[in-house]
Structures are given as structure tokens and as C-alpha cells.
Amino acid sequence: MRTVLMVAEKPSLALSIAKILSKGNCTSRKGLNGACSVHEYTSSFQGQTVRFKMTSVCGHVMSLDFIGKYNNWDKVDPAELFSKAPTEKKEANPKLNMVKFLQVEARGCDYVVLWLDCDKEGENICFEVLDAIQSVMNKGSVREQSIYRAKFSSITETDIWNAMNRLGVPNHNEALSVDARQELDLRIGCAFTRFQTKYFQGKYGNLDSSLISFGPCQTPTLGFCVERHDKIQSFKPETYWVLQAKVFKGKDSQLTLDWNRVRVFDREVGQMFINLAKTSREAKVDTVIKKEKTKQRPHALNTVEMLRVASSALGMGPQHAMQIAERLYTQGYISYPRTETTHYPENFDLKETLKQHTNNPIWEEEVKALLSTGLNRPRKGTDAGDHPPITPMRAASEGELGSDGWRLYEYITRHFIATVSQDCKYLQTTIDFNIGTEAFSCSGKTLISPGYTVVMPWQGIPLEEAMPACERGDTFTVDEIKLLEKQTSPPDYLTEAELITLMEKHGIGTDASIPVHINNICQRNYVTVENGRKLKPTNLGIVLVHGYYKTDAELVLPTIRSAVEKQLNLIALGKANYQQVLQHTLDIFKRKFHYFVDSITSMDELMEVSFSPIAATGKPLSRCGKCHRFMKYIQAKPSRLHCSHCDETYSLSQNGAIKLYKELRCPLDDFELVLWTSGARGKSYPLCPYCFSNPPFRDMKKGMGCNECTHPSCQHSLNSLGIGQCVECDSGVLVLDPISGPKWRMACNKCNVVVHFFEHAHRVQVAQESCDACDASLVAVDFNKTRTPLPAGETQHTGCVFCDLVFQDLVELKHATMRHSIHRGGGARRGGRGRGRGRRGNLKKPKDKMAALAAYFV
Ligand SMILES: [Zn+2]
Numbered sequence: 030m031r032t033v034l035m036v037a038e039k040p041s042l043a044l045s046i047a048k049i050l051s052k053g054n055c056t057s058r059k060g061l062n063g064a065c066s067v068h069e070y071t072s073s074f075q076g077q078t079v080r081f082k083m084t085s086v087c088g089h090v091m092s093l094d095f096i097g098k099y100n101n102w103d104k105v106d107p108a109e110l111f112s113k114a115p116t117e118k119k120e121a122n123p124k125l126n127m128v129k130f131l132q133v134e135a136r137g138c139d140y141v142v143l144w145l146d147c148d149k150e151g152e153n154i155c156f157e158v159l160d161a162i163q164s165v166m167n168k169g170s171v172r173e174q175s176i177y178r179a180k181f182s183s184i185t186e187t188d189i190w191n192a193m194n195r196l197g198v199p200n201h202n203e204a205l206s207v208d209a210r211q212e213l214d215l216r217i218g219c220a221f222t223r224f225q226t227k228y229f230q231g232k233y234g235n236l237d238s239s240l241i242s243f244g245p246c247q248t249p250t251l252g253f254c255v256e257r258h259d260k261i262q263s264f265k266p267e268t269y270w271v272l273q274a275k276v277f278k279g280k281d282s283q284l285t286l287d288w289n290r291v292r293v294f295d296r297e298v299g300q301m302f303i304n305l306a307k308t309s310r311e312a313k314v315d316t317v318i319k320k321e322k323t324k325q326r327p328h329a330l331n332t333v334e335m336l337r338v339a340s341s342a343l344g345m346g347p348q349h350a351m352q353i354a355e356r357l358y359t360q361g362y363i364s365y366p367r368t369e370t371t372h373y374p375e376n377f378d379l380k381e382t383l384k385q386h387t388n389n390p391i392w393e394e395e396v397k398a399l400l401s402t403g404l405n406r407p408r409k410g411t412d413a414g415d416h417p418p419i420t421p422m423r424a425a426s427e428g429e430l431g432s433d434g435w436r437l438y439e440y441i442t443r444h445f446i447a448t449v450s451q452d453c454k455y456l457q458t459t460i461d462f463n464i465g466t467e468a469f470s471c472s473g474k475t476l477i478s479p480g481y482t483v484v485m486p487w488q489g490i491p492l493e494e495a496m497p498a499c500e501r502g503d504t505f506t507v508d509e510i511k512l513l514e515k516q517t518s519p520p521d522y523l524t525e526a527e528l529i530t531l532m533e534k535h536g537i538g539t540d541a542s543i544p545v546h547i548n549n550i551c552q553r554n555y556v557t558v559e560n561g562r563k564l565k566p567t568n569l570g571i572v573l574v575h576g577y578y579k580t581d582a583e584l585v586l587p588t589i590r591s592a593v594e595k596q597l598n599l600i601a602l603g604k605a606n607y608q609q610v611l612q613h614t615l616d617i618f619k620r621k622f623h624y625f626v627d628s629i630t631s632m633d634e635l636m637e638v639s640f641s642p643i644a645a646t647g648k649p650l651s652r653c654g655k656c657h658r659f660m661k662y663i664q665a666k667p668s669r670l671h672c673s674h675c676d677e678t679y680s681l682s683q684n685g686a687i688k689l690y691k692e693l694r695c696p697l698d699d700f701e702l703v704l705w706t707s708g709a710r711g712k713s714y715p716l717c718p719y720c721f722s723n724p725p726f727r728d729m730k731k732g733m734g735c736n737e738c739t740h741p742s743c744q745h746s747l748n749s750l751g752i753g754q755c756v757e758c759d760s761g762v763l764v765l766d767p768i769s770g771p772k773w774r775m776a777c778n779k780c781n782v783v784v785h786f787f788e789h790a791h792r793v794q795v796a797q798e799s800c801d802a803c804d805a806s807l808v809a810v811d812f813n814k815t816r817t818p819l820p821a822g823e824t825q826h827t828g829c830v831f832c833d834l835v836f837q838d839l840v841e842l843k844h845a846t847m848r849h850s851i852h853r854g855g856g857a858r859r860g861g862r863g864r865g866r867g868r869r870g871n872l873k874k875p876k877d878k879m880a881a882l883a884a885y886f887v
């Protein structure tokens with residue numbers, strides 16, 4: 030029997046699709062990477078009985094990066110990144126072992142059906158999958174087609190079966206357009222980012238960002254926010270005057286009239302008009318106009334509109350909203366949420382879709398009414414040819430979706446019902462008045478039929494008091510007339526919704542990338558999200574944009590990016606050549622880059638105004654090993670130590686607190702050690718500022734603390750304080766935190782595991798000896814006489830924290846049995862699992878002490 034391999038974009042999708050296609054009769058097993066499952070069943074394919082194997086990837090299999098040495102910031106001139114630096118596709122997440130997994134499953138398969146999401150990214154992943162598996166698949170007869178692509182927009186039976194019955198082929202051009210975008214973003218982004226990060230971080234101490242990034246799309250996005258900020262800053266309020274009249278007739282309530290001249294900017298003129306109006310105590314009705322008006326039902330929903338509403342009405346950021354929408358899609362509740370289309374295809378069964386929602390009490394009535402009177406044709410929108418508009422595909426309740434999931438689903442469903450409802454109709458009444466020689470008016474709306482606003486009440490016509498019945502010639506009594514002094518007010522910061530609109534209007538970003546770019550500028554500390562989801566640029570964001578404007582406005586204006594996106598679309602349509610577009614765009618940016626480097630001083634002048642030179646920032650903390658003067662600790666991200674005398678900057682561990690460590694010094698370089706702590710319950714370890722940036726041993730990498738240091742004789746190193754193999758990860762070692770008492774603990778030097786032990790002991794030390802059973806170092810504990818938990822009132826005990834029975838209840842080892850199989854009885858074999866032979870498990874250290882010493886003295 031032949032085998033058909035089928036691949037979806039996410040594990041949950043593979044399961045849903047397999048359930049549909051196998052009619053619930055598939056058997057499932059975990060794949061070798063633990064993350065993906067394989068669902069198998071027998072059915073027919075192209076007229077023969079075959080074995081189906083449905084599985085998935087987890088998003089992109091590969092990601093683009095520079096080859097090895099070009100990733101070194103210190104050794105590569107960023108200009109080389111435009112053309113000289115070769116790129117390669119690496120596994121996007123090596124831990125998932127995706128290529129191996131796909132190959133194991135594809136070996137011996139005869140056909141492949143690609144069920145990746147139907148957008149350009151999905152098309153790109155199709156080819157990543159094919160690259161991985163084609164070599165191991167069975168070679169069919171030369172003429173036979175073996176690669177198929179399924180096109181679908183929702184995870185429903187109808188859609189999935191339709192896709193299966195109309196298989197096509199993957200679209201190489203669309204995949205290429207994604208490759209081109211990835212390569213452009215990588216080369217341009219990295220070159221600018223590395224150059225300016227190094228330049229400015231070396232000079233200024235209070236730039237609060239680990240990365241001063243540039244992105245061909247991210248930067249114009251930031252540009253919009255700063256442009257608005259500049260408008261607010263340069264705004265000069267102007268005073269103006271308005272005439273306001275209040276009138277009444279008989280017992281009717283008072284009406285406030287608007288002045289037909291609206292406002293004047295000259296007080297004298299305003300005064301003159303009020304004097305003219307005040308000559309009359311009566312307001313005479315000049316005309317009464319009644320007009321029936323229509324508020325149109327919305328267009329069918331696309332991604333950009335969904336994100337706008339999610340932000341402005343539901344208070345959800347675009348990235349968050351997109352994640353929720355994707356979850357709703359993979360669970361089959363809504364159709365594919367990445368689409369530009371606002372038009373339903375002719376054959377779309379709107380009625381069937383609507384019928385699903387007859388049982389939800391919230392909109393039950395409206396839905397039933399529509400089904401009995403007939404659906405209204407949705408408005409004609411734009412058809413981008415990708416997917417149908419975002420549509421609810423299945424009934425749901427709040428309980429099954431969770432709070433945010435439900436709120437978004439509810440909105441999508443209400444929007445859908447609205448698109449097949451009637452327009453809202455109302456009567457607009459406008460009454461024009463004359464008071465003296467001045468003209469005033471007032472108008473009001475009266476609802477005729479609410480139409481779609483029943484399900485979208487926030488768009489409804491507000492209930493207003495009815496306009497008084499009157500006709501031409503009637504008179505009202507003027508109750509009050511006055512001249513109001515007002516000021517023009519500045520615009521407000523851009524809301525997320527407005528930013529999305531601007532990005533869409535200027536053609537930068539796509540439905541897929543808009544949320545990512547907005548998220549990036551928030552995370553990099555260029556804008557903050559204020560009340561009402563308004564985006565307020567930070568000092569750094571403002572200076573950067575102003576700097577680009579000063580050197581090369583095109584770096585921040587949306588024009589170039591939008592032109593590039595157009596070219597990318599042409600690649601996708603097969604109308605432009607991939608290589609040519611790439612080459613041409615890189616040439617332009619390479620020249621821009623050189624100009625930018627040459628003009629960096631003009632940007633620097635702006636920086637100087639906002640940021641302090643590195644030597645003037647920070648607090649004295651620890652001593653430099655070279656000059657023995659105090660170095661300053663710079664807390665702004667990335668936190669660093671700076672010696673102004675030697676003019677050197679040393680990196681530190683991030684995202685924690687740094688303090689001086691007992692004034693102890695590194696025996697290698699005489700720098701004072703500092704202690705890094707990740708918070709009260711987290712781990713802490715000492716590190717040497719010099720060794721951290723300049724690894725002393727060949728087998729050490731940059732960024733290691735003393736808990737990973739293999740110094741043979743240093744009392745703070747892993748060699749002295751390491752206890753045993755981590756209970757959770759493969760490569761980590763649990764290291765005693767020597768200043769954690771009285772709540773003693775040890776922490777893994779690779780992962781986040783923290784193990785608590787020996788509370789209230791006044792001394793805990795790592796002994797020279799190691800455990801016969803598991804190779805861990807023994808630990809010597811010294812308790813206080815009055816509080817000792819040891820049997821028979823003993824105060825001292827030395828033993829293995831994993832194996833010793835006396836220690837058993839004093840150590841909080843959660844998963845210890847996994848690696849230390851002897852622990853806590855359980856009938857395990859003696860001798861452990863043979864992981865690592867030397868003392869302290871397989872510590873990554875030079876083979877023996879002499880070798881280590883030799884390495885040190887080289
Ligand atoms: Zn120094």
C-alpha cells in the first residue's frame with residue numbers, strides 16, 4: 030500500500046484536519062521531537078487505497094541567518110552584511126529537530142500533501158518542508174505527480190473536504206517573495222542596527238535600550254508616532270470666540286443652537302456679532318429640513334479592521350489579538366484570520382453560516398429574524414483573492430473560549446451578522462434660526478429602523494430628545510445668548526488603531542506583519558502604550574527618528590518601504606525577478622548605509638542633547654582590575670560597568686540586580702566580583718566583569734559567571750561550588766549559592782532550576798569528597814544546636830544531597846529521580862545512570878587540574 034504524508038502548520042491543525050479526513054478514525058502517536066504528533070488512517074487517494082500520515086511542523090522550519098563568523102558583532106564591519114556576508118537557512122528552532130522528524134516520517138512515503146496555512150508564509154513553509162523530505166521519499170514513476178497543495182480557509186468539514194478534492198500545487202513565486210523579504214530585512218536591519226547600537230551604546234550611559242534597532246518597516250512605523258508627537262509639540266493654541274444661544278418655546282425643553290459662522294478668531298468681531306444678535310429677543314425659524322439618512326452596514330471583516338476594533342474597543346494590542354484569532358482559527362471557530370479581503374465569494378453559503386448562531390441567547394432573536402425575512406446581500410468589498418473575510422464558522426459559548434477568546438469571537442460574530450443585516454435608517458432634522466441678523470441652527474436624529482445596529486449597538490443612533498415640532502415662521506424665545514472664549518486644542522497621540530490605518534494607507538506592512546512591527550517598537554522602548562492604547566514615543570524613539578530625518582529622510586518615510594513591498598508582491602505574482610529585486614534594493618540601502626555612517630555625527634549631535642556621556646552616568650560600584658579605581662555601574666539597559674580611567678566598558682548579566690560581592694577579587698585579573706541576583710526567589714551568582722566579556726579559558730564562552738567558570742583553584746568557581754548534575758536539564762550543574770543562607774539554595778548554571786535545602790543551617794559547604802553512588806559532591810552542613818533537624822540533636826552532617834537518607838527531608842528535589850535514580854529509595858539500581866564519570870558529573874571543564882592550569886598560563 031502506498032503512503033501519503035500530509036503536513037499542517039501546527040500540531041493542533043494536524044489533529045483537527047486528520048479527524049475530519051479520517052472521519053474520526055485515526056490513530057495518533059507522538060513524533061520523535063515530542064512536539065508534533067502523527068495521525069494515521071487508511072482511505073482512498075487518487076483512486077487507490079493508501080495509508081495517510083498526517084503531521085505538522087511548528088511554524089517556520091527554517092530561519093535565515095548569516096553564517097557563523099558574520100554573527101560576531103565585534104569582528105565584522107556591518108557594511109559587509111549587504112553583499113559579502115553569505116546567509117544560510119538554519120533550523121528555526123533546533124530543539125524541535127524538525128528536519129530530522131520530517132525525514133523520519135517521510136522516508137518511504139509516495140506522495141505529500143501540503144496543508145500549510147494558505148498565505149505567503151505558509152507557501153514558503155511548503156518549500157521548507159519539501160527541501161527537508163524530497164530526498165528520502167520514494168521516487169515514483171517519472172510522470173506521476175507526487176507533490177500536492179491543499180487550499181482551504183477554515184477548519185470545517187466542507188472546507189477541508191473541498192480542499193482534498195481539489196488539490197493543486199504549491200506556488201513557488203509566493204514562497205520566493207517571502208525569501209526576498211526575509212533576506213532584505215536581515216541584511217538591512219542587521220547592518221544599521223549593529224552599527225548604531227555599537228556607536229551609541231559605547232558613548233551614552235542612559236540610553237535605555239539593549240538594542241538600538243533599525244528595521245526597514247519598523248522604523249517608518251515609529252516615524253508615524255514621532256510625526257504626531259512633533260505636531261503636538263509644535264502646536265500653538267489659538268483663542269477663538271463662539272456665539273451660543275439657548276432658546277425655548279412654550280413648555281418644550283431648552284434647545285442649544287450652533288452658530289452658522291462657527292467661530293471667529295478676533296474678539297472684537299465676536300463682540301460685534303453678539304451685539305447684533307442681542308438686538309432681538311426672538312429666534313425665528315427660517316427652514317425646517319427633514320431628511321431620511323442611511324448608516325451603512327459594515328463591509329465584511331478583514332484583518333486590519335479586526336485589529337483596529339480589537340485595539341480601540343476591546344483594548345487588545347494587535348499582537349495579542351492576532352494570537353487569539355489564530356487560536357480561534359485552529360480550533361475551528363473562525364475562518365483564516367489573515368486576509369485583506371472584504372468581499373464574500375458568490376458561492377459562499379452565508380445562510381448556513383448564519384444558522385449556526387440561532388442558539389446563542391445574545392443574538393438568537395436577530396439571527397432568527399434574519400433567517401425568516403431573508404438575509405441582506407453583503408456590501409461589495411474588495412476581493413484580494415486570498416481568503417474569504419473573517420467569519421465565524423461554528424457556534425461557541427463564553428465558557429469554551431475563555432475571556433479574551435470570547436470577546437474577540439463575539440465581536441467577529443456580531444460583525445458577521447451585521448454584514449447580512451439591513452442598513453440603519455434615521456431621520457435627520459435640521460432647523461435653521463435667525464436671531465437678529467445672525468443665523469443659527471440645530472439638528473437631531475430620530476431612529477426609523479435600527480437595522481444592523483441591533484447587533485452592533487455601539488454604532489447605534491444615540492437616543493436624543495425629539496426635535497420640537499415647528500415650521501417656517503415660528504418663533505422661539507431667546508433664553509440666553511453669550512460669547513464663549515475657547516482655545517484650539519492639539520491633536521492627541523496616535524492610537525494603535527490610527528497607526529494601523531496609516532500603515533495600511535501607506536502600504537507598509539502586511540496583514541501578517543503589522544502586529545509584529547507595532548509590537549517591536551513597544552518592546553524596544555521607542556514608544557509606550559498609554560491609556561486608551563495611545564502610542565507615546567520615548568525620548569529614544571524621538572531622537573532616533575529626528576536623527577534619520579536629519580541624515581536621510583527616506584530611512585524613516587514610508588515611501589521606500591512601500592515601493593519594496595510592491596516589488597515583493599510582483600515577485601509573488603511572478604511578474605518580477607527575485608534576484609533583480611533583491612540586488613536592486615540592497616544596492617540602494619548599501620549606499621544609504623555608507624552615507625548614514627559618514628553622517629553619523631549629525632545624528633550624534635541630537636543624541637548629545639538627550640543623553641549623558643557614558644563617563645557621567647552610573648554609580649561607583651566595584652574596582653577595575655587594571656587601574657584599581659572604582660568603575661561605575663550603569664543601570665539603564667543594557668546594564669554595564671564602565672571604567673572612566675581606562676575608558677573601557679564591561680558587559681554584565683541582564684535582567685537582574687547587580688551588587689558588589691563581598692569585595693572579593695577574581696584571582697585571574699584582580700577585578701572585583703559582582704553578584705547578580707534575579708529577584709528574591711530566583712538564583713544568584715557572582716561574576717567577574719572582566720572574565721564575563723573576555724573568557725579566560727578556551728572552553729568558556731562570553732557571558733559566563735563564576736558558576737560556570739572552570740578555574741581550577743578559584744574558590745568562587747564551578748569547580749569549588751558545583752554539587753551535581755541538574756535535575757531538569759541535560760548540561761547544567763547545580764551550584765551552591767554561597768551567600769543564600771539562612772535559606773540555602775543551589776541553582777542550575779544553565780536553566781532556571783533553583784533547589785532549596787537546609788533552611789536555618791548556619792553553614793553549608795561543598796566538600797572535597799563525592800558520592801559513591803551518584804558522583805555528586807558531598808555537602809557539609811552545620812546546624813544551630815537549638816534548631817537542628819538532624820536526628821539525636823546532632824549539629825553536623827556531611828552527605829550527598831541526592832542520596833543521603835538523613836538529608837532526604839531537608840532538600841526540596843522535585844524531579845530528582847529523573848537523573849539521580851538512587852534518590853529516595855524506589856528500588857533503583859546502585860551506580861546511577863552512568864552519566865559522567867569524573868567528580869561532579871560531566872562538568873564541562875578541562876580534563877584535569879593540570880590541563881586547566883596549563884590553559885590558564887598559556
Ligand atoms: Zn580601570
Ligand SMILES: [Zn+2]
Nearest residue numbers: 695698717720
Ligand atoms: Zn576575572
Ligand SMILES: [Zn+2]
Nearest residue numbers: 735738740743
Ligand atoms: Zn572566576
Ligand SMILES: [Zn+2]
Nearest residue numbers: 755761777780
Ligand atoms: Zn538545569
Ligand SMILES: [Zn+2]
Nearest residue numbers: 800803829832
Ligand atoms: Zn549521591
